[in-house]
Amino acid sequence: MSHNDEIDCSGMSCPLPVVKSKMKIDTMNPGEVLKIITTDPGSCKDIPAWANRVGHEMIEEAEENGKYYFLVKRGE
Amino acid sequence: MSESFSASEMYTWMEEGVPHLYLDVRNEADFSRFHVEGPQDIELLNIPYFDFLEKPEETVAKLDASRSVRVICAKEGSAQFIADMLEEFGFGDIQWLAKGIIAWGNVLVAKQVPTPDHYELWQFNRPGKGSCAYGLIHKGELMLFDISKNLEFYRNFARARNLSLVAVFETHLQADYISGGPSLASEFEVDYIAHEGDFSSSNVTYRAVVDGESIGFSKAGGPSVLCTHSPGHTPGSTTYVIDDKYMISGDTVFIVSVGRPDLGKKVVEWAKQLYATLKNRISVLPDELMVLPSHYTDWTKEANGDHLIINDFGTVKALNESIYALASEDEFVSWVEANMRPQPEEYNRIRRVNANIETVDLATAEELDLGKNQCAASQG
The missing domain is CATH 3.60.15.10 (Ribonuclease Z/Hydroxyacylglutathione hydrolase-like)
Structure with a gap:
């Protein structure tokens, strides 16, 4: 799936991946999709938990070569 | 900048009945799988750290600034982050758990x-x-x-x-x-x-x-x-x-x-x-x-x-x-x-x-x- 913007949080540890993702998605429009890249294992649960809790939509989660990829659609 | 506390200190507080408010800022799934319990009942709240990011004033308002609050997370980064935030909001006695919940698990x-x-x-x-x-x-x-x-x-x-x-x-x-x-x-x-x-x-x-x-x-x-x-x-x-x-x-x-x-x-x-x-x-x-x-x-x-x-x-x-x-x-x-x-x-x-x-x-x-x-x- 295509995305509108991307943020690479590789090497960052908790809480920074969520902090940076929040700041980025706040600049986007409802319905647009943000791609998030992380390496912190804690982020695998925290990114989806954050997205669902604050009204965004988790579209895709994947792991490849020690990196985690997420597609999050901005809520209203 | 807020200071840390050790998992062993936390056990001692629980045994002695020190009336801290414990704030676990991990996500709800991790909290429900495992959280702090001690020899005496404690006041323990689970508010994920991203609530504080998303709606700081509203979330902080759920806590009493006159209480001593001890913040817990998975490793320590988020607990420290939230503790610093609470200090900025005027909380006077805030500390975060060094090395996170795993340190508590190993005490x-x-x-x-x-x-x-x-x-x-x-x-x-x-x-x-x-x-x-x-x-x-x-x-x-x-x-x-x-x-x-x-x-x-x-x-x-x-x-x-x-x-x-x-x-x-x-x-x-x-x-x-x-x-x-x-x-x-x-x-x-x-x-x-x-x-x-x-x-x-x-x-x-x-x-x-x-x-x-x-x-x-x-x-x-x-x-x-x-x-x-x-x-x-x-x-x-x-x-x-x-x-x-x-x-x-x-x-x-x-x-x-x-x-x-x-x-x-x-x-x-x-x-x-x-x-x-x-x-x-x-x-x-x-x-x-x-x-x-x-x-x-x-x-x-x-x-x-x-x-x-x-x-x-x-x-x-x-x-x-x-x-x-x-x-x-x-x-x-x-x-x-x-x-x-x-x-x-x-x-x-x-x-x-x-x-x-x-x-x-x-x-x-x-x-x-x-x-x-x-x-x-x-x-x-």
Whole structure:
């Protein structure tokens, strides 16, 4: 799936991946999709938990070569 | 900038009843899987850190700025972040847990069990797991039972008291935490003593315990350790009776409930073994024996006034009358089946690690090892 913007949080540890993702998605429009890249294992649960809790939509989660990829659609 | 506190300090606050408000900022799933519990009830809130990011004023308003707040997260980064935020909002007494919830999961609290003067018996309580290990000391020699992987704690315990380790016992192949027994025994070149019923197909080097044998210290006059095979929770479960006064009961007898016999997926077979064990090998032991179990679930019911997990066997039987009074094997099996619940998915892997069939790196070991035990046959 295509995305509108991307943020690479590789090497960052908790809480920074969520902090940076929040700041980025706040600049986007409802319905647009943000791609998030992380390496912190804690982020695998925290990114989806954050997205669902604050009204965004988790579209895709994947792991490849020690990196985690997420597609999050901005809520209203 | 806010300051940190250690997991050991947190235990002490709980034991002393210091009225902090504990704020766990992990996600709800991780919180519900495992959270802090201590010897006394605490005020514990779970508000994920991203709530504070998303709606700072509204979320902070849920907390009373006049309280002392202690913030907990997975590692420490988020707790520190939220603690700093609360300080900016004018909270005066805020600290965050150093090294996170894993540090709490590994805390060990050493307490001495009252004994006759010529030997010492210690309970090493791991409140994050709800598990207990034991140390028996006579004239400079130390025997350990059911130790966890925090080897540094046990090395320091022995070094500080100038003790030489002479044996490490295991009551059974543990499923809920990673054992430190084989590593410590090999490091100090002493026997790792366990039952072949659990260890014959493992890759662990062990000295097979024989039912009915008595193992003692090298110097005369010390307490004996009488080894009683007590299968049921596992086929090799063994109860160690010390000096005819204490029963290191493993996961056979708990202060509340008995060890669940369904973890090996042979529930009927193992439940029958447990019934026979309780009836023929355990119930016949004297009521005066003090029970020292490997696990507990509920501090308020299972700890004494000194926060030791201990009670006399007569009282234990009375507390669990409905279990010990089950009149037939069939009734017992039905009771076990009625109380069955899923076992945590990591238990199978922990067993493989404890049998040295699989090795894992430290981060995986910490992850597997986190969480409260689910070893009792009944809840509540």
